[in-house]
Amino acid sequence: MSTLEKMKILTDSAQYDLCDYVSHHKSSQVNLPGIYEATGHNGCKIPLFKTLLTNKCKNDCKYCINQSKRNFTRLELSPEELAKAFLGYYGRGMVNGLFLSSGITGDVDETMEKQIETVHLLRNKYGYDDYIHLKVVPGASKDSIKRAMALANRVSINIEAATPSGLAELSSTKDYNKDILKRLSWINSLQHKSTTYPNSTHTTQLIVGANSESDKEILERMEKIYKKSELKRTYFSAFTPVEETEFSNKEACSTDRTAKLYNADSLLNDYHYNVKELVFDENDRLSLTQDPKILAAKNMDIFPVEINRAPLVELIRVPGIGVKSARKIISIRKKMPFTNIEQLKKLGVVVNRAEPYIKISGEFQTTFDL
Ligand code: SF4
Structure with missing residues (x-):
């Protein structure tokens, strides 16, 4: 299989990761496989090359296109292949940056090493100095996170759920406190210690509607995280059922729900509201029709x-x-x-x-x- 054919599969496998862009370049208009529009500071659309290094994964996240039990074409690119493929896009002005993620094959740190090697090649062998967002995998070592942060403008780790029991509904192979929250706290403590990208930032992502967690539980988790860290922002990914997964028959989450979560999350992160000031219904959900700020004001x-x-x-x-x-x-x-x-x-x-x-x-x- 050619590198291009591999890339089409791997970039398709990366489509569910959400991201934005934290540099200052102008937008360009390109619409090719693997190129996704991220939103820049001023709302402009910026093309990023978003891909996985491999879609092989030992984990069993029940909503995920790449989960271990699914039967589809598994493959991986070498760091050199991926670096060259990305530079092919970048050199032709098709993208302004790279969003790199990976399934987890075997040892977690081997996966991290391959991502780091890819970024290292881009920075040090090919002289690429533009935007890179690197996704830290759950359970990664502190040393690998530190080296990733020295090379990338932004790193992120998906918290996926708001509570340990919520994550257990999604996956039997990940430990919420140890593999995810602990790593998030390391990322926070390492922030600003990078010598290459001292202003590197970090973000996270949750899957909404795949488990039984309420909006209130989700926002309570985010409130705790914002109080303890400098997390730049949170992405709320509306659950979409994927064929041949345990959740294939589950109802999709409406983007109206995630839109209200974004509104409420902004009240916590940007306006320093407490969750207690927000208004929820009897199921601890936000109103789908009314602005959370107006509802809070009425109270x-x-x-x-x-x-x-x-x-x-x-x-x-x-x-x-x-x-x-x-x-x-x-x-x-x-x-x-x-x-x-x-x-x-x-x-x-x-x-x-x-x-x-x-x-x-x-x-x-x-x-x-x-
Ligand atoms: S760790 Fe889970 S969410 Fe990430 S690629 Fe593997 S199965 Fe998917």
């Missing part, structure tokens, strides 16, 4: 807040006011108090959302009931 007794006096922590709880606009409000009101809603509109406040929750110079902005 708070701080409103209406006075725009000319409210501290940051209250301003960012107003629906329609983001962190950036709240900071601008604080900076401007030091020089001159706000007198009308149009001034807020100019700062990017979504005024029709904010009106019921604010006063400006003592004046209510709406007659609506909260």
